[in-house]
Amino acid sequence: MDQRAISDYGFLSDCRSGALVGRNGSIDWWCPDRFDSPSVFGRLLDPHAGHWRLAPVAVGLPGHRVERAYRRDTLVLRTVHHAPEGSVAVTDALAAEIGARGHQLGMNSPAVLLRVVEGLSGRVRMGLDFRPRPDHGLLTPYLHDQPDGSVRAVAGAVELTLRADGLPLHAERDRVRQEFEVSAGQVIGFDLAYGRTYGDPPVRLDPTTALAETMWAWEALREVHRYEGRHAELVRHSATVLTGLTYARSGAVAAALTTSLPERIGGDRNYDYRYSWLRDFAMTMRALWVAACPDEASRLFAWVARSIGRVGDDPVPVLFGLEGERDISEHEVPHLRGFLDSRPVRFGNDAWRQRQLDVPGEVISAVWQLRDYLGGSFGEELREMTLGLTEQVAGTWRLPDRGMWETRDADRHYLSSKVLCWSAMSRAVELAPRLGERADPRRWAAIRDEIRAAVLREGWNEEIGAFTGAFGSRELDASVLYLPVVNFLPATDPRMRSTIAVLERELGTEEGLLRRWNTDPAGFLLCSFWLVECLVLAGERRRAEELFERVVTHANDVGLFSEQVDLATGAQLGNTPQALSHIGLINAAWRLTDPTTE
The missing domain is CATH 1.50.10.10 (Glycosyltransferase)
Structure with missing residues (x-):
């Protein structure tokens, strides 16, 4: 049972909803519609209620070390994993609306989780495990590979689309589970977009651009x-x-x-x-x-x-x-x-x-x-x-x-x-x-x-x-x-x-x-x-x-x-x-x- 201590979690927010990401790189709580809506990731409360892990495969093994910190005056969290074969950073955020600044933050948040992987040194083998379970774990979605390399997950009223820059993703029945390598200087962005099955489709964002916009939106509050x-x-x-x-x-x-x-x-x-x-x-x-x-x-x-x-x-x-x-x-x-x-x-x-x-x-x-x-x-x-x-x-x-x-x-x-x-x-x-x-x-x-x-x-x-x-x-x-x-x-x-x-x-x-x-x-x-x-x-x-x-x-x-x-x-x-x-x-x-x- 991979359940973390409460203090292991970092907090992400778009002022519409929030997510918790553990030191091990797993997002174990996200209620995407608003703070008090049903979760799509709920491993915080049950090991089978959904998560999205993105981290080196060496997480938890001897020689692996984690450092993390928020970008100043933001809720954009940067986690640096030091593995025996090298170092990699994962920057996590809930996306702000493009162009939002100051008190506009959260007024029209697109409900998109951003995760940007950056190779810092060596060549690090990363593991991705995406296992959504909408409605507080009650639903197991259908996952479908898409022509553009993304994966679409649908269950009940929830639709999720997971994408990666230059990395085709493949579903295994009810999850996406694969490994890839990141070299020094290489950047791979992921975005997970939420939508309603019978409403507007999930928003498509460029992860690195959206991450920069999100940091600017938070930093504008500093004023x-x-x-x-x-x-x-x-x-x-x-x-x-x-x-x-x-x-x-x-x-x-x-x-x-x-x-x-x-x-x-x-x-x-x-x-x-x-x-x-x-x-x-x-x-x-x-x-x-x-x-x-x-x-x-x-x-x-x-x-x-x-x-x-x-x-x-x-x-x-x-x-x-x-x-x-x-x-x-x-x-x-x-x-x-x-x-x-x-x-x-x-x-x-x-x-x-x-x-x-x-x-x-x-x-x-x-x-x-x-x-x-x-x-x-x-x-x-x-x-x-x-x-x-x-x-x-x-x-x-x-x-x-x-x-x-x-x-x-x-x-x-x-x-x-x-x-x-x-x-x-x-x-x-x-x-x-x-x-x-x-x-x-x-x-x-x-x-x-x-x-x-x-x-x-x-x-x-x-x-x-x-x-x-x-x-x-x-x-x-x-x-x-x-x-x-x-x-x-x-x-x-x-x-x-x-x-x-x-x-x-x-x-x-x-x-x-x-x-x-x-x-x-x-x-x-x-x-x-x-x-x-x-x-x-x-x-x-x-x-x-x-x-x-x-x-x-x-x-x-x-x-x-x-x-x-x-x-x-x-x-x-x-x-x-x-x-x-x-x-x-x-x-x-x-x-x-x-x-x-x-």
Whole structure:
């Protein structure tokens, strides 16, 4: 079973979909229609669910060595294979539309995988193994040799065409498997184009020309990503990853590229993250504002306003599909074995049905962050959304909920949810002059103060010396680090200082990682970056800097973070690349830079 570690994968994107390519040269995940569509390569979740390997035949043998890196400020990945007989480079990308630049990237992506092989020294024997399995491995396509030397694969609604420059390809029933040699200076380009069986045929691109165009399209974003603070290279790379997780047609940011990568190997907390969470919204907005530009942030904001629509009595869904779809019901997929046999594999995510009271607060906080950019008075949709969310919080904040970690057991009065309810009312009071005659800042302020008093009274545990995860609970939860981040309580407050110390002692590790709670077997990267922010806000900038530098070492060799890190092995866990981990890095780096926190 040739299944790689999560950290072995590099991320390719055309801002429509994404692919994962392993150090061994195998593309093991690609959902070509859009991020949350069915895969044509799914070996990530099952060894028989499809892949496309392109690498020296010596991969994995003694004497073979791999180096890889992204071309700067792009998601174009160059992998150099050093084999006993010579060296060869394979450059992988998802093609941009010809002529696309900057924010046009992804608007009309052609859904073409590009792989360009370049001989560097000696004469290297390469192996190609193309085995598509559409519809998450359920379909075995017919493969047909074409007169031009390409191979056409058709199954169900999917049509794929694989071509190579000057290298005729031949199908063996349900796969293409052949070897060829590459000499120093020789270049062979491959393109794999996706199309719909009953729609437009796959696009034909010249691989080397399309690769150059794709690099130019990514590099054009450098002009608008102008962050110049601390850890600039890391921040720019994380901003590029966030751009790669953005579905360009709507502006929505997918929480991750993948589904069902486990929080624990062999465990069942395996969820589909290929959607956009409103909870992530304020943090995403802040990160895009810091590391990108207002245009990207405002496009995401427009998507949220349209997706939420007119607010009624029903809770606002926690997450949406990439074009604002509301019903993304979850189902299990028994035919897939799961990553390292971690079952079940799930498509869809039933968290959209949960009541999570922090969500309106995240959205209103984002409106508040963008208040000056949005103008002195809001348009009807923005005004109605903000008023509706505020009134929803006013009427529901006393209820229990499932919390930001989306527990699937009982509702509780989670502290972080109450704090975000406070944030919603606090920001709404400040926004009231822009919300028209229906704004009621006096009543909102009274509710704000009532929530604050409840949090301070019910959330603090004197015996433990810390704020705990839920009212009346003794269980620690790293989500309480959000209190200083949203300005509920200064990090210098004695109760907050004590909380930080307790969390570091009970949930922290020598590697700089922070678990979410006592029974969590893995370090949660976002929480670790929250701790960096809290230390800065508490005046411990040197310790914060040291912690930041330890946490970022848990990225893989091409700077990608998944969701968590196994404390026993150091292995990455959870869906990847994880937007919140990269958002946490950006926001922590800015906190280390921001002179107002001195």
